[in-house]
Each structure stands twice: as structure tokens, then as C-alpha cells.
Amino acid sequence: MIARFDPSPPLKGSVVPPADKSISHRLALLGAMSDIPLHVCNYLDAADTNSTLHAIEALGALVERRPDELVIRGTGLRGAREPDAVIDVGNAGTLMRLLPGWLAGQQDCAFTLDGDASIRRRPVDRVAEPLRRMGARIEARDGRFPPFTITGASLQGIDYALPVASAQVKSCLLLAALLATGETTIREPEPSRDHTERLLAAAGVPIERTGAALTVGSVDELTLPSTLSVPADPSSAAFLIAAGLLVAGSRLVITDCGVNWTRTGFIRIAQRMGGIVLGDLEEPAGDAIAHAEPTSDLDVTAGPLVGTTVEPHEVPLAIDELPLVALLGCFAEGETVVRGAQELRVKESDRIAAVVEGLGALGGDLEATADGFVVRGTDGLRGGAIDSGGDHRMAMLGAIAGLASEEGVEVRGMDAAAVSYPGFLDDIDALR
Ligand code: S3P
Numbered sequence: 078m079i080a081r082f083d084p085s086p087p088l089k090g091s092v093v094p095p096a097d098k099s100i101s102h103r104l105a106l107l108g109a110m111s112d113i114p115l116h117v118c119n120y121l122d123a124a125d126t127n128s129t130l131h132a133i134e135a136l137g138a139l140v141e142r143r144p145d146e147l148v149i150r151g152t153g154l155r156g157a158r159e160p161d162a163v164i165d166v167g168n169a170g171t172l173m174r175l176l177p178g179w180l181a182g183q184q185d186c187a188f189t190l191d192g193d194a195s196i197r198r199r200p201v202d203r204v205a206e207p208l209r210r211m212g213a214r215i216e217a218r219d220g221r222f223p224p225f226t227i228t229g230a231s232l233q234g235i236d237y238a239l240p241v242a243s244a245q246v247k248s249c250l251l252l253a254a255l256l257a258t259g260e261t262t263i264r265e266p267e268p269s270r271d272h273t274e275r276l277l278a279a280a281g282v283p284i285e286r287t288g289a290a291l292t293v294g295s296v297d298e299l300t301l302p303s304t305l306s307v308p309a310d311p312s313s314a315a316f317l318i319a320a321g322l323l324v325a326g327s328r329l330v331i332t333d334c335g336v337n338w339t340r341t342g343f344i345r346i347a348q349r350m351g352g353i354v355l356g357d358l359e360e361p362a363g364d365a366i367a368h369a370e371p372t373s374d375l376d377v378t379a380g381p382l383v384g385t386t387v388e389p390h391e392v393p394l395a396i397d398e399l400p401l402v403a404l405l406g407c408f409a410e411g412e413t414v415v416r417g418a419q420e421l422r423v424k425e426s427d428r429i430a431a432v433v434e435g436l437g438a439l440g441g442d443l444e445a446t447a448d449g450f451v452v453r454g455t456d457g458l459r460g461g462a463i464d465s466g467g468d469h470r471m472a473m474l475g476a477i478a479g480l481a482s483e484e485g486v487e488v489r490g491m492d493a494a495a496v497s498y499p500g501f502l503d504d505i506d507a508l509r
Pocket of ligand 1: 098099100171242243244245246248270396397420
């Protein structure tokens with residue numbers, strides 16, 4: 078689908094972004110692993126998170142889709158059923174990397190995971206390697222790509238230092254640790270999103286953080302609170318925040334947004350660039366694992382921006398929003414530099430190349446580096462055309478660029494937005 082985004086009048090009003098994708102995936106998986114029914118309010122109804130529901134149904138969980146909630150009746154920790162067919166993860170990298178953690182502990186059952194063309198380019202060795210150390214058998218195409226097959230085994234806890242800061246790999250190992258004998262320790266090079274830790278703590282799992290080390294023990298069964306609610310996704314909200322900062326004269330309020338500090342890196346970067354984003358962002362960083370997800374309204378006002386440097390330790394806290402940092406950089410005075418973000422090359426697309434080429438074609442002055450990009454602010458973008466390449470975040474990036482541009486932007490492949498934000502076009506229309 079091709080969509081055109083013309084230069085916009087000021088954006089005004091309030092908007093509720095869609096439910097958090099990361100938390101929805103986790104609730105579906107943990108609900109499937111649980112012995113008691115889990116009621117989920119505000120589960121994200123989007124392509125990625127629906128792939129997760131289909132996957133857990135294939136594994137024997139029952140999913141009841143009620144108008145105001147989902148009810149997931151799990152199989153219990155060790156009761157996943159071997160499906161008759163390949164599990165199709167669609168475009169969902171989080172599903173592809175988290176699910177093997179659970180499946181690795183299903184003794185003597187084999188599970189094959191595959192997905193779309195983008196998924197087939199994304200490495201799984203980062204989860205396969207530590208899961209093998211725990212005792213699982215995993216065979217992947219060319220040693221590291223989907224499709225791949227996991228044969229479950231009796232797992233042992235390990236002490237593992239993650240080579241890259243990845244919440245997906247960390248979460249995969251946390252799920253496997255629940256089924257392993259002994260304790261598992263996971264060491265993160267930098268903090269990354271901690272939704273899995275919070276949910277496990279809320280379920281009474283023995284889990285502790287000491288500095289960069291997370292230690293988790295095994296459990297006989299998983300007992301989550303009976304009802305859990307998903308806050309709005311700060312990564313989806315970030316597109317609206319960028320629009321509010323860039324479209325001259327805008328003032329908008331984003332309501333009930335998740336503001337877990339491991340997800341608000343983009344807001345802190347935007348504030349440093351001079352962006353006015355007001356909200357209750359005071360959640361303390363630290364060792365204590367919170368049991369809940371904080372939320373806040375965010376009040377955004379357009380205004381002038383200055384360039385900034387995003388350092389490697391900030392990258393995991395803003396990983397999915399870095400394309401938007403590049404967009405802000407095009408409108409900012411001076412240079413905006415992102416370093417230590419080589420992980421962007423293995424997202425739904427190579428987002429370093431896609432951002433530099435995509436925004437470059439709209440009149441931006443950007444240069445790719447091995448681990449990020451440099452943007453020289455030129456006081457805006459002319460406009461033109463951009464292709465999402467099937468990447469939901471590139472589609473929405475093009476849309477916001479168009480609203481703030483001089484001549485408008487045509488986005489090819491806009492339908493990719495449905496992966497995380499099916500109501501994106503309606504929400505933008507409501508603000509114009
Ligand atoms: C996610 C973690 C991040 C992020 C992805 C969602 C998650 O990936 O980019 O969109 O839900 O854990 P990595 O852990 O690979 O950095």
C-alpha cells in the first residue's frame with residue numbers, strides 16, 4: 078500500500094498509543110507457561126503479537142478472545158505439546174528469540190520455527206549458543222538462521238555473559254532458567270528492557286539483580302497474578318512524540334504511556350536536543366526489580382532542536398527509536414551522532430542503511446558508520462518517496478518525515494505499520 082503524507086498543519090489533541098508489543102509477547106508466552114488462567118487487558122492486536130497467540134495455541138494453550146480481555150489457559154511449564162507443523166513466527170523477532178527458551182526445556186519434543194523473509198535474515202545463534210550450553214539441541218540453517226529446530230532436554234543453569242546487550246536473548250535465558258536445575262546467572266553488558274524480570278518477580282520467581290548480574294532460580298510451576306494489563310507502547314508513542322516535536326505549532330498529549338526507564342531513552346535524548354516532552358519520568362534505575370510497569374501522560378510541544386551524541390550505553394534503552402533520533406537530527410542545529418548501535422543492522426531491516434538511504438533520499442544529510450550514523454542538520458527535509466522494505470518502523474518514520482517536510486513524502490509499503498501499530502493512520506488523522 079502507498080500512502081502520502083503532506084506537510085501538516087499543527088498537530089493538536091490527545092492520543093492513546095497501541096498496547097506495548099514487548100509486554101504483550103511476554104504475557105502471551107508466560108500465560109502459556111502458567112498453570113492458572115491469565116486474563117490480559119489491552120493485549121496488542123497487531124500482526125506480531127497475533128503470531129505469538131497462534132504459536133502458543135499450536136503448543137496447546139487455549140486463547141479466548143473476549144471483547145475486553147484475552148484469557149490464556151496455559152499448558153504449564155513442562156506441558157507444551159509438540160505441534161504437527163512448523164511454528165510460523167511471521168515477522169516477530171521477539172517471538173523467535175524468546176519462545177526457544179521455553180521450548181528448550183520440553184524434554185524429547187522437537188519444534189521447528191520459521192518466519193517471513195525478514196526473519197530468515199535475522200540470526201538465532203545468539204540464543205542457540207547459550208541454550209546449547211544449558212543442554213538443548215538446536216540446529217539452524219547455515220548454523221545461525223531460521224528455519225531452526227529445537228529439541229528439548231533436561232536443562233542445567235549456567236553463568237552467561239551476553240556478548241551484546243539484548244533483552245530478547247536475556248529473556249530467552251530467563252525463561253529457560255525456570256526449567257533448569259540450579260541457578261542461572263545472566264550478565265548484561267548494558268541494561269536493556271526489563272519487562273521479563275518484572276513479570277517473573279511479580280509471579281514470585283526467585284530473581285535478583287546485583288549490578289550487571291541477574292540470578293534466577295528454577296520453579297515447579299509459574300503462578301502469575303490472575304489479571305495483568307498492558308500499558309501503551311513507548312516505542313509506538315515515539316512516532317507521535319517526534320511528530321509533535323517537528324510539526325511547527327503542534328501540542329499533543331499522549332495518555333497512559335508506559336514509562337519504564339529501560340524504554341524511555343528516546344524521550345531523554347529528545348529532551349537533551351531541546352524537545353519539550355513533559356511527563357512523570359522519574360522511575361529510578363537500580364538493582365531492585367520492580368513488579369509493575371509505570372505509566373504517565375506525555376505532553377509534547379514543537380520547538381527548535383539542537384544536535385546531540387548518543388553514546389553506546391544509551392543505545393539499548395532507545396534501540397527501536399534510533400531511526401527517529403536520525404529524523405530529529407535532520408531538523409536540529411548542528412550534528413547528531415549515534416555510536417555503538419551496530420545491532421541496528423540486524424533488526425527487521427538493516428536500519429543503519431535504511432535510515433541513511435531513506436532520509437537521504439528525502440533531502441537529509443546523513444552518513445552511515447559501522448556502528449551508527451552521523452546526521453548534519455539542514456533545518457528540515459524537502460520530501461520525496463521512501464520504501465518501508467516491509468519494516469514497520471521505516472514505514473512510520475517515512476510518514477512522520479512527510480508531515481514535517483516541505484513537499485510531503487510518499488511511503489511505499491505503508492501496510493507494514495500493522496506489525497506493531499495497526500491504527501497508526503487513524504491516530505495521525507485524528508491529530509491533524
Ligand atoms: C525487544 C528487544 C529489542 C528490540 C525489539 C523488542 C524485546 O531487541 O529491538 O524490538 O521485546 O525484548 P534486542 O533484544 O535484539 O535488542
